[in-house]
Amino acid sequence: MDFKLLAAMLRSSTATTLFSSLDDTGVSNSTSTNSSFETLLSALLADIQPGTAGGPGVSSTPKQPSATLMPKPLASLSSIPMNPSAYAPIIQNAASNYGVEPALIEAVIQQESGFNPAAVSSAGAQGLMQLMPSTANMLGVTDPFDPSQNINAGVQQLKNLLDRYSGNTTLALAAYNAGSGNVDRYGGVPPFPETQQYVQNIQALASSYKK
Numbered sequence: 001m002d003f004k005l006l007a008a009m010l011r012s013s014t015a016t017t018l019f020s021s022l023d024d025t026g027v028s029n030s031t032s033t034n035s036s037f038e039t040l041l042s043a044l045l046a047d048i049q050p051g052t053a054g055g056p057g058v059s060s061t062p063k064q065p066s067a068t069l070m071p072k073p074l075a076s077l078s079s080i081p082m083n084p085s086a087y088a089p090i091i092q093n094a095a096s097n098y099g100v101e102p103a104l105i106e107a108v109i110q111q112e113s114g115f116n117p118a119a120v121s122s123a124g125a126q127g128l129m130q131l132m133p134s135t136a137n138m139l140g141v142t143d144p145f146d147p148s149q150n151i152n153a154g155v156q157q158l159k160n161l162l163d164r165y166s167g168n169t170t171l172a173l174a175a176y177n178a179g180s181g182n183v184d185r186y187g188g189v190p191p192f193p194e195t196q197q198y199v200q201n202i203q204a205l206a207s208s209y210k211k
Contacts, residue, residue, distance in 0.1 A: 083115055084209075087128070090148050094155040100162065104169065105155055107205035108176070111198065112154075117147050129154025173199045 084091075084106050091109075095102040112130040113119035125132050127150035136144045139153040158176060165171035165183070174189040175182075177198045182190040189196055 084110070087115070087147055087151065090151045094152050097152070098155050098159040100155050100159050101206070101210075103206045103209035104202070105151070105158070106209045107202045108154065108158065108173075109151070110205050111202050117145055117150070126150075127154075129157075131157070169203070170199055173202050 087109070091102050091105050094100070095105055109115055109128050112125075113128050115128065117128050119128070119130065120126050121130055123132070126136065126144040128147055129150055131139075131141065131144050131150060131153055133144070135157060136150075136153060139156055141149045141153045144150055144153075158172060161172035161175045161180065162169065164180060165175070170189060171183055174195055178190045178192055178195040182192075182195075189199060
């Protein structure tokens, strides 16, 4: 709806009054009133688009979303394959640098993103190893959707957790999913169904990748 037009018409109709009035001679004079009201009504009716779901003045065209708050994936991401072998060199290099088993890294990636480099969770985790923005920043990641940066940072984080829990893979994985605070609070894998299933899934996947 053109609210400027509506405001102008309302001002005009207010000046002449939307109801019939008496002139100085006592004769009813509604000419200017009717004209103003009809003009206003025409403007309102003209603004109603056929087939709108939201009522008068609501366009049937969906509103375009505002700028996204999440970083946009690189345009070339669509050409990056979503399978373990495509990232084998990166995984092997990260495994060697941080002393983490390649099978465990592959299992985490499979569980976290299904090897989708453009994955973004509802919580805001990004990329192959689903790094939270704060973690990515802490680890010096400038593009969380870049496979090399994401995997190296994710493996570094996983290594930090393995060191924190003296090489206990179960606790490290639980912390990767639920946070080390929850692992420490409960003295083990937190009683969260999601986290418990997460740990089991990755351990099973890691075993399959070793074969």
